[in-house]
Amino acid sequence: MTVxxxxxxxxxxxxxxLIATVILLIAVIGTAAFRYHAALGARKxxxxxxxxxxxxLLCEGWRGAAEPNAFNPETxxxxxxxxxxxxxxxxxxxxxxxxxxxxxxxxGAYRITxxxxxxxxxxxxxxxxxxxxxxxxVVAWNQRGYGPDSGFSPDKSFALTTYIDT
Amino acid sequence: MLKKIAKNNTGLTIVEVMVAVVFLGLAVLALxxxxxxxxxxxxxxxxxxxxxxxxxxHVARRTFDRLVRQAGxxxxxxxxNGAWAQxxxxxxxxxxxxxxxxxxxxxxNQLRIEHGTxxxxxxxxxxxxxxxxxxCLFSRSGKAIEMILRLDNGSETATVMTSAVxxx
Numbered sequence: 010m011t012v013x014x015x016x017x018x019x020x021x022x023x024x025x026x027l028i029a030t031v032i033l034l035i036a037v038i039g040t041a042a043f044r045y046h047a048a049l050g051a052r053k054x055x056x057x058x059x060x061x062x063x064x065x066l067l068c069e070g071w072r073g074a075a076e077p078n079a080f081n082p083e084t085x086x087x088x089x090x091x092x093x094x095x096x097x098x099x100x101x102x103x104x105x106x107x108x109x110x111x112x113x114x115x116x117g118a119y120r121i122t123x124x125x126x127x128x129x130x131x132x133x134x135x136x137x138x139x140x141x142x143x144x145x146x147v148v149a150w151n152q153r154g155y156g157p158d159s160g161f162s163p164d165k166s167f168a169l170t171t172y173i174d175t
Numbered sequence: 176m177l178k179k180i181a182k183n184n185t186g187l188t189i190v191e192v193m194v195a196v197v198f199l200g201l202a203v204l205a206l207x208x209x210x211x212x213x214x215x216x217x218x219x220x221x222x223x224x225x226x227x228x229x230x231x232x233h234v235a236r237r238t239f240d241r242l243v244r245q246a247g248x249x250x251x252x253x254x255x256n257g258a259w260a261q262x263x264x265x266x267x268x269x270x271x272x273x274x275x276x277x278x279x280x281x282x283x284n285q286l287r288i289e290h291g292t293x294x295x296x297x298x299x300x301x302x303x304x305x306x307x308x309x310x311c312l313f314s315r316s317g318k319a320i321e322m323i324l325r326l327d328n329g330s331e332t333a334t335v336m337t338s339a340v341x342x343x
């Protein structure tokens with residue numbers, strides 16, 4: 010009587026291996042994309058929040074100024090903030106692609122550096138009616154957050170307008 | 176008839192087992208690193224939103240804005256060194272004059288507000304707005320008061336730069 014010997018060698022075929030690799034790859038890419046977008050979203054939110062707060066700071070300071078035409082946030086804030094994480098410099102003209110809206114008069118343009126991120130601010134005003142003046146503050150920044158001396162091309166901005174009696 | 180049972184005597188060699196263990200170990204290590212990094216990232220994000228210095232900074236900003244916005248524009252006082260700021264406000268809707276005052280100042284590592292009556296000058300209560308204050312400076316710009324508040328709990332810092340206009 011002959012003994013029939015079955016040879017059984019379980020293993021993975023090439024196709025099975027490919028499918029497993031693809032599934033693993035999709036999972037890894039999905040996780041990496043999720044983490045990247047979560048970090049990017051957090052950074053965008055951080056930049057936007059800082060810009061909004063800076064705009065409000067300038068807007069309220071300008072609105073409350075005794076002489077609105079003489080308001081200068083550089084002298085106002087530089088004296089108060091002695092911190093390397095904050096710096097404000099006046100510019101001769103609006104930075105980057107920023108411009109003064111039609112009909113408005115430029116009060117000042119500023120470069121504000123907060124935590125190594127540059128923001129450009131434009132303050133301008135317009136008399137919209139007799140005794141009523143609109144104060145417009147625009148703060149722009151680069152969403153990708155280029156640091157100082159790396160060029161500036163704002164792709165996001167935050168604007169606030171308030172009104173005062175004149 | 177005897178049923179022949181096919182015997183499968185094939186198994187894993189020690190080398191195969193070792194290779195499998197190494198691969199499994201690498202996979203577990205990679206997963207562990209990803210999980211640990213995710214946890215660190217989550218903690219960092221959570222602290223940026225909910226840590227004590229951040230929540231304190233929100234409270235300080237809102238309290239300052241609320242009080243200064245309801246204050247009288249003609250009764251703003253700020254220390255020449257920026258150590259304190261004082262405003263007057265209406266106690267309630269029946270008040271005909273700015274009969275209350277609020278004084279912001281730093282006491283130790285706390286930002287406090289002293290509330291009191293104007294005439295006669297009498298302290299009613301002292302409110303602690305937030306802790307972990309490392310410095311607090313005020314300045315005046317016409318009808319507006321600026322506050323630069325720095326918070327530091329040893330591991331995290333937060334800076335509040337806010338400005339509010341007195342409306343009354």
